[in-house]
Amino acid sequence: MNQSSGSKPSSAEVAKQLEFHLEKQDALCNAIEDIADTLPDDIDPQRCLRLAMSVLPLVHAAHRFEEEILFDTLREVNGQDSQLDQIFERLHGEHFEDESFAEEISECLREIASGTQVNFEKAGYMMRGFFEGLRRHIAFERDHLLPMLVMTPKAS
Ligand SMILES: [Fe+2]
Numbered sequence: 001m002n003q004s005s006g007s008k009p010s011s012a013e014v015a016k017q018l019e020f021h022l023e024k025q026d027a028l029c030n031a032i033e034d035i036a037d038t039l040p041d042d043i044d045p046q047r048c049l050r051l052a053m054s055v056l057p058l059v060h061a062a063h064r065f066e067e068e069i070l071f072d073t074l075r076e077v078n079g080q081d082s083q084l085d086q087i088f089e090r091l092h093g094e095h096f097e098d099e100s101f102a103e104e105i106s107e108c109l110r111e112i113a114s115g116t117q118v119n120f121e122k123a124g125y126m127m128r129g130f131f132e133g134l135r136r137h138i139a140f141e142r143d144h145l146l147p148m149l150v151m152t153p154k155a156s
Helices: 011-038 045-078 082-114 120-149
Strands: none
Touching (some): 011 045, 011 082, 011 120, 082 120
């Protein structure tokens, strides 16, 4: 679905892309944790601004890949499975929440970068909520979805 080349990527290719997106999100969590840990001291406005600009596009790209390519590939590899559909529904809900959270984080980082008066305790709390939730989400996908891609496809 949505493959411009017209050919579907193999499970191995999808696994590689998933690892790429998970690593990117891992690095994003680490970067946000780093900032949350150093608030309100050691503020690097340029770093906050870079992060503010990348947080939403980064999670959005991961979600698009998962929902347009990964989920379909897993359905093909595993066959029809209502449990799998429930998992995708839950992950879709988490994607939606994470994107609105990412927008708030981006806005907050912009404010910090521009020197606007910010409630640092609240900002740190919000950042922790974001990266802790995202890390749980990433761990689930790494532990449960990635192994499915290397399973032998079921005979139809
Ligand atoms: Fe995801």
